[in-house]
Amino acid sequence: MSTAERLMRYCRFDTQSDPSSGTHPSSKKQFQLAELLVEELKELGLKDASVDENCYVYAHLESNLDKPCRTAGFIAHMDTAPDFNGSGVNPQIIENYDGTDIVHANGLITKVSDFPDLKRYAGKSLIVTDGTSLLGADDKAGIAAVMETLSYYRDHPEMKHGTIAVAFTPDEEIGEGAMFFDPARMKADFAFTVDGDRLDVYSDETFNGDAAHVEVTGVAVHPGSAKGKLVNAALVAAEFAGLLPDYLTPAHTEGREGFISLQKIQGEISQASLDYILRDHDISLLEKYHRIMEETAALLNGRYGEGTVKITFQETYRNMKEALKDHPEVSLLAEKALKAIGYEPMNVPIRGGTDGSHISFMGLPCPNIGNGGGNFHGPHEYCVIEELEDTSRLIRKIAELTAEEAE
Ligand SMILES: [Zn+2]
DSSP: OOHHHHHHHHHTSOOBOOTTSOSSSSSTTHHHHHHHHHHHHHHTTOTTOEEOTTSOEEEEEOOOOSSOOOOEEEEEEOOBOTTSOOSSOOOEEETTOOSSOEEOTTSOEEOTTTOGGGGGGTTSOEEEOOSSSOOOHHHHHHHHHHHHHHHHHHHOTTSOOOOEEEEEESOGGGTOTTTTOOHHHHOOSEEEEEOOSSTTEEEOOOOEEEEEEEEEEOBOOOGGGOTTTOBOHHHHHHHHHHHSOGGGSGGGOOTTOOEEEEEEEEEOSSEEEEEEEEEESSHHHHHHHHHHHHHHHHHHHHHHOTTSEEEEEEEEEOOHHHHHTTOHHHHHHHHHHHHHTTOOOEEOOOSSOOHHHHHHHTTOOOOEEOOSEESTTSTTOEEEHHHHHHHHHHHHHHHHHHHHHTO
């Protein structure tokens, strides 16, 4: 079976996670793919493959070296994003893509003018959707590449490698993929999430993320006799939002620039609230965003009375770089392996968090590598077959370089 065939088979499983269920896994249907993967892992000779009650799959391919070697881990997530239809996925192959707009089976058009990255893939083959669903290459491309690697090792017992640890996780798309991850079951010395897009990009840095809840308390008075007394909480909330700098909104930031993003606003005369997320790669800038919000609250409290606006901040996640700073060799390994398979590696900080950042803070260094997918979470999603195949080569190269260290 080719890597592309593997990917298409996994994509047909509906594994959409559900942010509202409150259960773990968030949707039971993720078990169907997990159970298939356990079966396949066992067929590939990973005898200890199993799925736990929270739908985490763990397995180990034993070392065939006669000396101790560090264990490399590879992690991919099984769920797909709740943002768009994830059922009835019907993957289509475009052989020798010509680099122009893609017309899907249902008439939807993926325009190169909207997604200029596609031009890079002229002459390659793509897996795309039929226009009615997402594809799920995020992150089943990661799973397919790991499985392909294991199948290669089964067919090539002469290839030397240390122990390879594998984990397939649920609920990444709703931010809970690391919640029940168990490093003690993974038993790896370092790991990679195989959950990026283009293969030449790897990442060992994420945002620092915080949440802010702003509570506004008004003074409700009959509008007919309100002069000088009424404080309309909804209006104060709108004023608060308006006072925050425009240049710090997500629509005005890119690259290494962080943001303060209003996620939700609700209110009436007596009470209103605003919910924000704050993000920056640099922790001192994140702290600055706290101060900007606090100063805005102080300004409004001066105007409308002490206690009108109150803010509470909560930490969401921290930049993986902090946890990786004592393990530079892990990123270096990704870089070396990419070069060895003919790619020019780029280290690009992620504008978000990853399961790998949580896992790195658990003590298992875990940067991210790509898998050849793109336009995730919607009907324009695609996967470049050549890069998908090279993802498996990249994993093998990482294993090979790790085995060489042991000599
Ligand atoms: Zn993903």
